[in-house]
Amino acid sequence: EAAVTQSPRNKVAVTGGKVTLSCNQTNNHNNMYWYRQDTGHGLRLIHYSYGAGSTEKGDIPDGYKASRPSQENFSLILELATPSQTSVYFCASGAGAANTLYFGAGTRLSVL
Amino acid sequence: GDSVTQTEGPVTVSESESLIINCTYSATSIAYPNLFWYVRYPGEGLQLLLKVITAGQKGSSRGFEATYNKETTSFHLQKASVQESDSAVYYCALGDFDYNQGKLIFGQGTKLSIKP
Numbered sequence: 051e052a053a054v055t056q057s058p059r060n061k062v063a064v065t066g067g068k069v070t071l072s073c074n075q076t077n078n079h080n081n082m083y084w085y086r087q088d089t090g091h092g093l094r095l096i097h098y099s100y101g102a103g104s105t106e107k108g109d110i111p112d113g114y115k116a117s118r119p120s121q122e123n124f125s126l127i128l129e130l131a132t133p134s135q136t137s138v139y140f141c142a143s144g145a146g147a148a149n150t151l152y153f154g155a156g157t158r159l160s161v162l
Numbered sequence: 163g164d165s166v167t168q169t170e171g172p173v174t175v176s177e178s179e180s181l182i183i184n185c186t187y188s189a190t191s192i193a194y195p196n197l198f199w200y201v202r203y204p205g206e207g208l209q210l211l212l213k214v215i216t217a218g219q220k221g222s223s224r225g226f227e228a229t230y231n232k233e234t235t236s237f238h239l240q241k242a243s244v245q246e247s248d249s250a251v252y253y254c255a256l257g258d259f260d261y262n263q264g265k266l267i268f269g270q271g272t273k274l275s276i277k278p
Contacts, residue, residue, distance in 0.1 A: 095265055098265065140208065151208075155205065
């Protein structure tokens with residue numbers, strides 16, 4: 051069965067610190083995505099990737115970097131975390147076009 | 163721009179009653195919109211509930227159904243008789259069939275609670 055695993059599941063960070071959120075997929079999908087969700091908002095796309103070595107900006111990329119070192123792994127990096135980045139982050143993988151996205155369980159990040 | 167608006171939650175329905183969660187979309191820059199409903203159960207990631215890629219068609223799964231109405235730009239989710247296990251957050255989403263990106267635009271989610 052398709053599987054997307056995120057780590058950590060919960061994270062408390064300090065303002066100005068560096069945070070790395072990790073995502074691993076065993077679906078062999080080319081595309082991977084990072085979304086964030088805030089109360090009252092839908093999931094918003096931060097970065098995505100078409101395959102190893104590629105990263106693309108989504109709709110809200112400011113303050114975030116992404117890294118796709120392999121087909122299986124896709125990381126989201128907050129170089130200088132701010133309280134406004136407190137949110138729930140979801141990673142997903144997919145085969146593109148109208149294909150289904152498979153999501154991880156989410157990472158709850160609090161920046162104090 | 164492109165957007166999705168759905169019923170503001172939380173919504174509480176008694177078991178065995180009917181349910182409708184409204185979803186309307188705007189697809190000004192998407193040539194071939196396709197529509198999805200995802201569901202997130204507590205402690206889990208979002209999972210696909212149903213999808214429809216052709217206007218006028220109906221999708222169905224686990225007793226839920228939704229019809230892609232291009233004239234009213236709507237994709238409402240309905241179920242005739244809900245169960246306690248349907249308690250979850252439901253997300254309507256809009257995608258573009260014409261691109262390989264597979265990106266989706268999500269509504270804000272509707273939290274559904276079922277009263278036993």
